[in-house]
Amino acid sequence: MKYNFDKIINRKGTNSFKWDAGEILVKIGYADKFNDETIPLFVADMDFECPQPVLDALRKTVDQQMFGYTTQMTSSEYYSALKNWFKRRQNWEIEDNQIIYCPGTVHALIMAIRAFTKPDEKVIIQQPVYAPFYKTVVDNGRTVVNNELLNDNGFYTIDFNDLEEKAKDEKTTLMFFCSPHNPVGRIWTKQELKKVAEICENNNVILVSDEIHSDLIRTNETFFPIADVSDLQNVVVCTAINKTFNLAGLHCSNIIIKNRLLRAQFQKELGMKSPSPFEINALISAYNEGEEWLEQLNEYLDENFDFLEKFLTEKMPKVKYRRPEGTYLAWLDFSDYNLPEEEIHKRIYTDANVILQDGKAFGEKCSLFQRICLPTPRSIIEKAMNRISEQF
Ligand SMILES: Cc1ncc(COP(=O)(O)O)c(C=O)c1O
Incomplete structure (x- = not known):
């Protein structure tokens, strides 16, 4: 069509x-x-x-005529649609139990701050960056440390020496990483990703990689997920159908956390949250047929x-x-x-x-x-x- x-x-x-x-x-x-x-x-x-297919799935959901409590947990289709998408497009193997539904990606950032940091700790961001990266940290009483991106004639790169310095600070325990990057539009190379992952790992900084723009890429460009360069033991990856399929109003994000302890901490902070019937059906149709x-x-x-x-x-x-x-x-x-x-x-x-x-x-x-x-x-x-x- x-x-x-x-x-x-x-x-x-x-x-x-x-x-x-x-x-x-x-x-x-x-x-x-x-x-x-x-x-x-x-x-x-x-x-x-x-x-x-997403519009059809949403109309079909209306035809159910009632919208009681739902859970994705009994829907193998939900999990397989998501896993197949990332396997097919990014060659990234995700397991069912690593997937946590979260009502929105910004909400996931807030949950990460609360789950993984204490009030006197610091969070690294890389400005210029999507404004809520700064605001969620400050609003939650933590301190922002800015690893300013380097601007070479409109092409932005990471100042790795500065990043390492900031990560070394014992009070720095979390980093928000935007990949691809809003607003500068970079898709980070594997080398860049590897360095970021290594610096975080070596300094006990939990890395939150916000990859919700990863499907929106220019022809001839290739997106690399952080999963390509890391075993994800100290990494939290944010994914969503929101940006990719123009479904932001449904707030359907899925956070991938491989490390069992980090997953439990995040889940505890989040509480039990389930997607609405509209989100479940939108996700299945979007990832399977979009x-x-x-x-x-x-x-x-x-x-x-x-x-x-x-x-x-x-x-x-x-x-x-x-x-x-x-x-x-x-x-x-x-x-x-x-x-x-x-x-x-x-x-x-x-x-x-x-x-x-x-x-x-x-x-x-x-x-x-x-x-x-x-x-x-x-x-x-x-x-x-x-x-x-x-x-x-
Ligand atoms: C990098 C990034 N993360 C998160 C969001 C918002 O995501 P959500 O609508 O899932 O909260 C945006 C929206 O522009 C964004 O650019």
């Missing part, structure tokens, strides 16, 4: 955070205005229909990145940008305009009436960056980019 990612679907009136929460965004100062003409490209969810859609999606995303690249080269050559290897996010550096961050923000959010995400949300040093999410029909991206370029 051929999917049409150009199709525009009106999401207003669906309680969409991206399209309906304008008033809240203005109230919290995230946006200056939000009206019928606003184009929101800030939330990392997609404006595309889910794969047909691959055709995903391949077409990645091709469409490639073309969105082609479009953005050409647009920036022709109309906004001062914006520094490098095509990401993974994710559907573009990380735009406006520093060559020599404008203060407030002026960049005003021109985009107020004058162009487009909502992106200010770089400072990802780290202190990123105030002149903007992140744009590209999983949206090209005509919408084109309209947004035209409006932005007219302001610069």
Whole structure:
């Protein structure tokens, strides 16, 4: 079946955070205005229909006509769908008992902090990075230590000397690792993964590898899971159908923990949580039958990145940008305009009436960056980019 990612679907009136929460965004100062003409490209969810098999499975779930307590534990289909996906796509063998369902990946980060660290301990993150990596640590009363990524002309790498120094600190007991990386778009090489895994292992730092962007990769790129380079004895891997299949509203994450002790600690903190009937059926259909859609999606995303690249080269050559290897996010550096961050923000959010995400949300040093999410029909991206370029 051929999917049409150009199709525009009106999401207003669906309680969409991206399209309906304008008033809240203005109230919290995230946006200056939000009206019928606003184009929101800030939330990392997609404006595309889910794969047909997933829609069918969800409709079938409604036909059950009742939605009592459910458990995935009696569903061998749930486990086999998940295991087969990772075996087929990443050559990673997972066992049933290593899989813990968790209602959302951010929730898993919070559980990891509470399960594996004490209040006076430190957690390593690598900014610029997805804002909740910082916020979950601070909100839970732990200390963030930032192993800032190195930016070489838009290509980001890891400062391993600094990472090792920070990991050596006895108070450092956990690391949040984003792989592929939001927002810089890197897919880490096996060598890079190996070094991160070794540094953590040698210094008794538990490594949480958030791999929820691992299915969203550019053609000709290969994603390597941390499982390729580590025996996973001190590793927790976050997986989810949320990003891959545009199912974030279902909050269906699965956390893979091989080490029995770590698994028990995590499970104790999490308590007994079960996926809803919608999540169970969505996961089974997505992992068993969603691959055709995903391949077409990645091709469409490639073309969105082609479009953005050409647009920036022709109309906004001062914006520094490098095509990401993974994710559907573009990380735009406006520093060559020599404008203060407030002026960049005003021109985009107020004058162009487009909502992106200010770089400072990802780290202190990123105030002149903007992140744009590209999983949206090209005509919408084109309209947004035209409006932005007219302001610069
Ligand atoms: C790296 C990363 N982790 C987690 C999340 C959120 O995941 P969830 O919706 O499963 O909580 C996002 C969303 O953008 C993300 O980019």
